Amino acid sequence: MSELDLNKKTSEMLAKSEANAAKAEKTFIRPEDEEREVVAPDGSIIKVNPIYDYFSNEKPKEEKPRGGVVEKFLNWARAESIWVLGFGTGCGSIEIPPLVTPRFDMFRYGVQMRPTPRQSNAFIISGYLSVKTLKRVIRTYEQMPSPKYILALGSCTINGGMYYDSYSTINRLDKYIPVDVYIAGCMPRPEALLHGFVKLKQLIKEGKAEKANEYARNFDEYKANQKKIIKDWNMPDYNW
Amino acid sequence: MKQFIEKLSSKYDLQEVVYQRDNLVFAAISKENAIDAVTYLRDYEGFTHLVMMSCVDWIEDGKFQLLYLLNSPDLKSDIGLKVYIDRENPVMDSAHHLWKQVWTYQREIRESFGIDFPGSPRIEENFVVEGWDDKPFMRRDFDTHEYAQKTYFPRGNRKTNDPAEYMRKKLYPNQPVTAKQRKDDK
Amino acid sequence: MINKFLGFKPDEKLLPSQTVTPDTDIDLSSHKYQKIWLGPNHPGVTGNMAVELTVQGNTIMKAKTHVGYLHRGFEKLIERRLFVQGFPTSIRMCVAEPDTNEYFIARSTEELSGYADAVPEYANWLRMLSLEMARLQGLLRGVPGQGGTFALGIGVQWGVYLRDLILDRFEELTGARVYHMYIIPGGVRGALPDGFKERMEDNLRDIDDFIIRIKKLMFHNSVFKTRAKGLAIITPDMIDKYGIVGTNARGSGVKRDVRKDNPYLYYDQLDFDPPTATDGDVYARSWVRWQELIQTVDLIRQIMAKMPDTGDIRAKMPNVLNWKIPKGETYVRLESGRGEMGMYYVTDGSDKPRRINLRGPSYNHAIAVLEDMLVGADVADVHAIMVSLQTCPPEIER
Numbered sequence: 001m002s003e004l005d006l007n008k009k010t011s012e013m014l015a016k017s018e019a020n021a022a023k024a025e026k027t028f029i030r031p032e033d034e035e036r037e038v039v040a041p042d043g044s045i046i047k048v049n050p051i052y053d054y055f056s057n058e059k060p061k062e063e064k065p066r067g068g069v070v071e072k073f074l075n076w077a078r079a080e081s082i083w084v085l086g087f088g089t090g091c092g093s094i095e096i097p098p099l100v101t102p103r104f105d106m107f108r109y110g111v112q113m114r115p116t117p118r119q120s121n122a123f124i125i126s127g128y129l130s131v132k133t134l135k136r137v138i139r140t141y142e143q144m145p146s147p148k149y150i151l152a153l154g155s156c157t158i159n160g161g162m163y164y165d166s167y168s169t170i171n172r173l174d175k176y177i178p179v180d181v182y183i184a185g186c187m188p189r190p191e192a193l194l195h196g197f198v199k200l201k202q203l204i205k206e207g208k209a210e211k212a213n214e215y216a217r218n219f220d221e222y223k224a225n226q227k228k229i230i231k232d233w234n235m236p237d238y239n240w
Numbered sequence: 241m242k243q244f245i246e247k248l249s250s251k252y253d254l255q256e257v258v259y260q261r262d263n264l265v266f267a268a269i270s271k272e273n274a275i276d277a278v279t280y281l282r283d284y285e286g287f288t289h290l291v292m293m294s295c296v297d298w299i300e301d302g303k304f305q306l307l308y309l310l311n312s313p314d315l316k317s318d319i320g321l322k323v324y325i326d327r328e329n330p331v332m333d334s335a336h337h338l339w340k341q342v343w344t345y346q347r348e349i350r351e352s353f354g355i356d357f358p359g360s361p362r363i364e365e366n367f368v369v370e371g372w373d374d375k376p377f378m379r380r381d382f383d384t385h386e387y388a389q390k391t392y393f394p395r396g397n398r399k400t401n402d403p404a405e406y407m408r409k410k411l412y413p414n415q416p417v418t419a420k421q422r423k424d425d426k
Numbered sequence: 427m428i429n430k431f432l433g434f435k436p437d438e439k440l441l442p443s444q445t446v447t448p449d450t451d452i453d454l455s456s457h458k459y460q461k462i463w464l465g466p467n468h469p470g471v472t473g474n475m476a477v478e479l480t481v482q483g484n485t486i487m488k489a490k491t492h493v494g495y496l497h498r499g500f501e502k503l504i505e506r507r508l509f510v511q512g513f514p515t516s517i518r519m520c521v522a523e524p525d526t527n528e529y530f531i532a533r534s535t536e537e538l539s540g541y542a543d544a545v546p547e548y549a550n551w552l553r554m555l556s557l558e559m560a561r562l563q564g565l566l567r568g569v570p571g572q573g574g575t576f577a578l579g580i581g582v583q584w585g586v587y588l589r590d591l592i593l594d595r596f597e598e599l600t601g602a603r604v605y606h607m608y609i610i611p612g613g614v615r616g617a618l619p620d621g622f623k624e625r626m627e628d629n630l631r632d633i634d635d636f637i638i639r640i641k642k643l644m645f646h647n648s649v650f651k652t653r654a655k656g657l658a659i660i661t662p663d664m665i666d667k668y669g670i671v672g673t674n675a676r677g678s679g680v681k682r683d684v685r686k687d688n689p690y691l692y693y694d695q696l697d698f699d700p701p702t703a704t705d706g707d708v709y710a711r712s713w714v715r716w717q718e719l720i721q722t723v724d725l726i727r728q729i730m731a732k733m734p735d736t737g738d739i740r741a742k743m744p745n746v747l748n749w750k751i752p753k754g755e756t757y758v759r760l761e762s763g764r765g766e767m768g769m770y771y772v773t774d775g776s777d778k779p780r781r782i783n784l785r786g787p788s789y790n791h792a793i794a795v796l797e798d799m800l801v802g803a804d805v806a807d808v809h810a811i812m813v814s815l816q817t818c819p820p821e822i823e824r
Contacts, residue, residue, distance in 0.1 A: 028371065032461065087467040088474070090496065091521050091820075094604060097567075101587045115469050132370050133474065133495045136466060159395040162515060165385035165506065166499045167377055168369060171392040187604045229391055232371030260537075260756050263688065288666040291757075292785040294770050307770070309757060316687045318757065340798075341669045341790040368494035368823045377502065384502050404747045 028232035056240040060216040063146055065207060072205075078121070078147065079204040082197065085120040086113040087140065089133055092126025092153040095187050104190040109197055117141075122149045122200070125179075128156035128169045134176060135230050141177055142239040148212050149204070151196055152179045155186055162186075175225045178211035244285075252277050256322070263317035274323045275333050278308055282338060287312045287319065290338075293345040295353050299380040302327045304355060308335075330355040352378035458482055462805070466495050470575065470809035473819040475792065477812075481805060489800040491793050497823045504782055509535055510611070510746040512779065517605050519784060520821045522567070525560040526762050527769075527784070528609040529553065533690075533758045534771035535611045539751045541741065548737025549613035551729065554691045556599070556608055557760070558726050563592045564763035565719045566633075568816060572712045573644045575810045576653055581643050584636055591629045598622060613740035623730050630723055637720060644712065654709040658799050658811045661706060669790045672765020674815060677714050678706035684761040696728050708814040750777050764788065764816045786821025793822070 035049040065071050088096065099106045100113065114120045117140045129137060141148070152173055155161045160171035173179055180203065183196040203209040215222060219238075227233055245257060245265060256268040269277055281287040287310040296305045306323045325332055334357040336343045346357040351367045354376040366372075375382055388394070460481050466474045474495040480488040500519055504512045513531045517524045536542050566589045570581030593603045598619055600606035608615050644650050660670065660678045675682050683700040685693045701717035703710035743749075751773045759768035765787030772780040792815070799811055 085467075086469055091518060094521050097582075097586045098590055101583055101590065103587060103590055117467075128498065130495060130497050132368075132497070133466070135370075136495075140467060160388075160392075162518075163498050163503070164394070165388050166503055167382075167384045167387045168497050168499050169392075171388065171394045175393050187602075189603065225393075230371070231373065258754075260754075264757060266755065290669055291768065292770065292783070294781075294783045296772055296781045309770070313682065313687075320757065339669060340667050341794045344789065344793050366494070368497040370494070377499065384499065385506070407747060 028234045030234060033234065051234075051236050055236040056238055057236075059219055059238060060142075060146075060240070062213045062216045064213075065210075071207065075205050075207060079201040081110045081112075082122050082149070082200070083112050083114050083120045084122045084124055085117050085140070085144070086115055087123070087137075089125055089129060089137060090127030090154070090156070092124075092187060095190055095193065096124070096126065098190050099193060104194065106194065106197070109194065109201075111197060117143045118145065120144060121147075122151060124151045124153055125157060125173065127154040128161060128163055129173065130168050131170065131229055134170060134226075135235070138177065138226060139235055139239045146212050147209070149180045149200060149209055150177060150211065151181050151183060151200065153183050153188060153193070153196075155184055158182060158184065170229070176222060178215050178222075180209050180211050248277075248281075251280070264320070265318075266320040266322060268322045268324065271323055271325055271332070274308070274321065275335055277321060278310070278335060279338060281310055281319070285312070286314050289313060290341070291318065293342065293349070295349050295355065295378075297327075297353065297378065297380045299327070304330055304353065306332060306349075306355075325355070332357055334358065334360040336360050352376055354379070459487060464808065470812075472571075472812055472817055475817065475819045475822075477796075477800075477808065479800070479805070479808075484805050486800050486803055486805060486808075489797045491796060493792070493819055493823045495823075496820050500824045501782055501784075504779060506778065508747070508777055509749055509751070509779065512782075513610065514605075514607055516782075517607065519824055520786070520818065521604075522818055522820075523560045523564045523762050524605050525556050525609065526760060526767055528607065529557065529760060530758050530767075530769040530771075530784075532609050532611045534756055534769060535751065537756050537758070538754045538771070538773055539749075541612065541743065544741040545613055546738040546741060548617075548734055549739050549741075550691050551733035552614045552618070552739070553609050554693075555726070555729050555733070556596075556606070556614075557691075558722060558729065559592060559596065561763050562633075562719075562722045562726065563589045565715065565722060566592070568763065568813075569712070569715050569719055570640060570644070571813050572654075572708070572715075572810070573640075573650065575813050576650055578643060578647065578650065581640055584639070588629075588633055588636055591632065595622070595626055595629065598625075610740075611746075612743040613738070615739075617736075617739055626726070626730065630726065633719075633723055637716070637723075640716065645716070651709065653807070654712065654810065655705075655707060657708045657807060658803070658814065659706045660795075660799075668795050670765075670795060671787050671790075672761070672816075673711055673714050673718065674765065674791065674795075676700060676702045677711035679704045682766075684759055684766050688759065690760060695732070696725060698725060698728075708810060711814050748777070750775060762787070764818060765791075767821070784821065784824055786818070786824075788815075788817045788819070789822050791815045792817035792819070 029051070033050045035047070038046050038048050040046055066074070098104055121144075123141060123144065125137065141150070152158070156163060156169070157173040157179070160169070163169045164171060170176070181196050181200050183192055185192055200209065223237060245254070245267070248254065249257070249267075252269060252273045254267040254269055256266070258266045260266060289311040291309040291311050294307045294309070296307070298305060303324045304327055306325065308321045308323075309318060310321070311318045323332070330353070332355060334342075334346060336346065336359070343360050343362060346360045347363050347365065348367050349355055350357065350363055351369070351372075357363060369377075374387070377384070462479045462481055464471065464477045464479060466476050476492040476495070478490045478492060479486050500516065504515055507515060513528060516527045516531055519527050536545065566585045570578075570585040573579075573581045596606055597603050599622065600608040600616070660674060662678050662680055664670065665675050665678065665680050671682060679702055681700055681702050684690070686700060698721055701714050701721065703714050753774050755770070755772045757768055757770050759766055761767075767787060768785045770781075770783040770785070772782070774780045796812065796815060796817065799815075800808065803811065
């Protein structure tokens with residue numbers, strides 16, 4: 001490439017970044033996710049749209065509690081076996097391995113770590129979330145089966161913490177996904193985490209941990225907030 | 241190190257030579273000689289280990305400053321070569337054929353400052369941010385506080401206790417601060 | 427490639443039909459390859475990093491690393507804060523060993539403002555003690571972690587429990603478990619409490635016991651030996667081509683250690699020799715790290731024996747709220763658990779720093795080295811290779 005082409009290219013790049021126009025028409029879908037036609041082994045041609053074919057096309061539904069003795073029994077069962085997804089999203093995930101060792105044992109509370117969202121009940125958001133991780137957290141949260149609970153760890157989820165003026169971390173977590181219990185501190189001790197689990201159990205047994213239903217009710221508002229800051233949206237709208 | 245620097249400055253034209261410690265020296269070199277000097281240091285003088293590449297934005301002078309920091313494992317000392325390039329037209333020759341980690345540094349500098357390195361492999365890929373459409377974020381004229389207030393929904397009622405203000409009020413409560421107050425006081 | 431567990435040579439038609447090097451082009455539209463994304467939500471990945479693999483059967487043809495899930499923009503944030511406000515912010519750059527960043531900020535501001543020799547002797551010994559304790563708690567998680575990738579999980583439980591005891595000692599000394607703001611410009615923040623040395627000696631005796639048990643668990647184990655020997659070899663001529671530092675270089679026979687080459691604090695008064703091995707595979711690197719664990723325990727005992735009993739902990743510095751440092755730049759380095767770490771610090775004449783740039787050892791190891799090392803490897807060995815290179819994502823993208 002000659003010198004003249006390069007100068008034009010860099011000045012074009014800078015001009016484009018200053019203008020910030022017509023981004024709505026640009027799509028960020030990866031080449032393997034585009035809609036295409038595939039030849040099956042027996043020779044017939046099938047149309048495939050990977051983003052919408054493998055995921056649900058409806059919106060999430062609310063699950064109203066049943067009430068009475070049945071609900072009390074189900075709440076007791078849900079509270080005594082909370083299975084947590086093992087995804088360490090930020091700095092706070094360094095205080096989670098001590099909980100698995102016999103000194104601050106969390107297994108006696110019925111809490112386990114699971115590797116996949118399809119088998120888990122609760123999600124611990126440990127600290128700040130950059131915009132890149134928020135996209136993965138939303139996809140994981142929508143893949144968990146209902147009823148599900150979120151524990152927000154650290155002061156970065158409450159009002160931004162010490163990264164309040166950063167261009168890459170979010171300030172308020174509950175504009176994007178609904179939160180049940182906040183645990184403050186920087187880092188909170190493992191005993192503070194156990195106190196948070198006890199508080200969550202109290203809320204479940206009283207029937208007040210209903211934030212998953214609130215997500216289903218105000219789905220459009222949460223989705224608009226999420227799409228405002230995640231600029232390269234290449235997932236379906238509801239990732240179940 | 242002093243004889244070594246004299247030998248090098250007889251070959252290339254070095255300005256602003258600063259001996260920071262007895263095993264660390266910084267020197268400025270022109271843009272055309274930079275890659276030649278780095279290749280000469282790597283092949284003939286034993287500075288085989290590249291420590292880092294970095295960039296500083298001097299917006300008052302209208303320049304970017306690139307730094308190549310080299311280390312010699314035998315002499316156990318470092319030399320930092322600074323290159324000044326123009327801020328309006330930021331292009332620099334690529335050094336990816338010398339070491340195998342240089343293309344990562346060049347990819348990061350392009351994303352954060354906007355400097356182009358033509359010929360470097362995989363330079364168009366994103367490094368740390370996805371879907372970034374504003375100006376390159378490490379430049380001095382990008383205000384990150386204002387960007388965070390505008391985009392992410394901050395929770396209001398945030399109080400800051402600036403320690404300098406607090407100490408000034410406690411120790412010097414009646415002294416004027418601004419020039420107008422000083423004039424009025426007289 | 428012959429699968430060493432099968433014991434016979436499989437059918438030629440089922441093997442990959444070309445040999446690949448990192449430079450060959452792969453045609454994705456021919457239906458021979460499959461893309462797998464080993465993403466951030468994975469129990470085997472060290473931190474929040476993603477590796478995008480192109481796979482044929484069980485063999486990897488091409489790999490790409492994706493970082494940036496933990497990006498907070500530290501270098502931009504520190505430019506907006508005063509010098510002394512920068513140091514609680516900069517600790518959180520690296521989660522595994524936070525004390526190294528405190529030392530960088532303290533040492534750079536001292537050097538650039540002319541107070542480099544004003545730090546008292548007792549404070550320097552205390553700085554050395556807290557840096558070695560930070561190294562110890564990083565190694566207690568890293569050495570059994572290699573066994574954890576081959577499903578020897580009990581070592582990780584022992585290691586994390588003993589690390590908790592060292593964090594208790596940190597809490598006595600500094601006041602916090604994980605982020606201790608202890609090393610400040612001018613000295614340290616507090617002296618050793620009474621009885622600290624006896625309690626530390628109790629913990630070190632437990633760690634001696636752990637060292638023998640880990641040796642029997644990992645290095646006398648036939649599963650570990652079959653899988654780890656001959657895997658991911660680093661040859662000595664790759665070290666300067668890629669910029670490899672730390673234990674990864676010492677596992678191939680090249681002895682590079684900042685504490686011996688450019689000694690800082692009082693390391694030239696201590697008596698130690700960095701361990702090396704010659705093979706350069708995963709087994710050799712784990713062996714070198716295990717030797718370093720023994721050496722770190724020995725160094726802590728030497729430091730506690732040689733340090734003076736009392737003294738000044740802080741030098742007299744100017745008022746930190748009004749502190750202006752003249753124009754200059756410097757590069758400070760030290761040896762962390764993973765290799766050589768350094769910080770490039772630039773000031774102009776105002777009361778805020780102009781630019782800081784942290785150089786983490788994982789910057790080269792996780793991107794340039796890992797992508798070339800994974801070509802031709804088996805999919806089941808990806809986590810073993812990642813943990814053996816000790817990649818720690820927060821210091822790559824700060």
